[in-house]
Amino acid sequence: MTCIPGYENVLRSRDLPSICRVEKADDSLLKFLMEETSTMTRASALILNTFYELEAPMISRLHSIFTKIYTIGPLHALYKSLLLQSDSSNSIGLWKEDKSCVTWLDSQPLRSVIYVSFGSLVNLTRLQALEFWHGLVNSGKPFLWVVRPDLIVGESGIDPMELEMLTMERGFIISWAPQEEVLAHPAVGRFLTHSGWNSTIEGINAGVPTICWPQIADQPVNSRCVSEVWKIGFDMKDTCDRSTVEKLVRDLMDSNKREKIMKSTDEFARLANDSVKQGGSSYITWRN
Template structure:
């Protein structure tokens, strides 16, 4: 019998590609054929990283086919400008997706029965319906984040925000019992880029809330114990996480940068629970002053550290300063360009995670019982910090000074507090055990994944 053909479409950002690629591998394991659709730019990055790491596209295995369409931006435009990216892809990608589907049919590819689409790409649900393709929507961030979005009408009615999504009252509030408290200035749609472009994100969110109704099932990369309050509020959203492609971390998950193989080898040589792991995802940008404070703060801890610094993390940083710093800490610290984060966080040597609190990072830390030092940068990361410090209590947060800088002394002090706090470690272990129970045979996430597989098999 022919395999059911499923299209998978992430929002064009690393943090959205990764969990959907993990889910794609799990679907292939269940006998589905997947066509994974990136933007042309992201597709080129993924292919280049696969080739650099060895194995090329063949490393994905036979069940995942890569395809791509333009995002509507010129080659030299800044894709870290989320407002600009969202505006372009919302206008241009629907037409390109239609052309791709027509081309696939003309080339004799098996007809796609399903689209598993990122909620942030809600426009694709309309395109799918036009082609008679059924839709499952996938939410890649905290389910609480989606809950805030779905409750926008209520927040407007209660006078907390206005009809443009901007806060009317400056206050910390809780959507429902058990959910993370959040300040009204830190709602994700108001922290995704330059303020003058916020209306683009808010319009996208409100549009996607409606388009999500076209989906026959909504799944999320979370687990019940992590967000019990959110799942009580929206029981129709089914958690299937924390997602992982395979226990041995051998299957590629769509990284945009090649893995720095030295990272794991370096970790192997470190004592148990000794290393401070530092990573801020693929979009965060630090200015040179903050970079230097962070570097010197790590040095001050006197602990071994592994710090992932992507190529364009700090424009304007003095190469001479960085070279001198790397020589100074050579025996103690390792600076890598990109790594398999799931593999790092599962490593026995890691003691704590200094993180921007992107949701993938948060789930990966939680499932491995790693305590957090939270340092959010934008969007939903403030909400995820609230989960860590207020709900799960599995970490602490840095406090910037009056100029918005996290000083080296603040970093050193907070790292020591996190690493030395037995209660934080105990709670991190509790959530690690809960996460593993959920994805084990018969666990709640496993049951929900089976419901997804049964639906896609119809």
């Protein structure tokens, strides 16, 4: 087989996880992955953090392997729906959330801010951090950037405090954000992300179009789906330069491309929210 069924004209070699692009079939990590994947077929069921309407073709294909598949996502939205609450005060993070950013967001115009977060694992070099910073500043748009203490690596790493001082006039930098609350804030209009699945589905649920900069694991596949399957943003893989960052931010904020992307983004947000309501696909799956 030379392609993934259902994605014949979508996924390219560079969209696959790096482990799927090794040159030797006897690669030890590849063999481990294949063994673990094969073991999954012995599971009695699959529980997936997605909703049927988002990935119906793939879920249908998986049903030929697994008799029971429970799609109960977006999990964070289902959780709130079941508890009949709308805040994220019970969220659990890897770092202490800095909610001062919410006050800053309150002072920004509607859908004007681009939220930037590369998750809990992805690292940047000093050069990459500066390219992102220049691109964001040159876009002319306010931005909220999560800069973890360990985000920027290397002997010549840039001090997060230095980056914060450079950013004060145009944006806001924090060490960790209450992401669900930030994405749901009316001032946030775009999301620059590493395309991890949790961030991807949280962005979809919030109705925020994304610019994707994937690095590891499932992220390259997710980013390709964002741009070519769901059409809710742009895939920036294999690129990290200020001119590209600036252009894509402007394209999502200003250009004619915005209308088409927003139409698709709004529709998937509606489907995501409907799925966790009483009578929705994820709600029914959870109850059954």
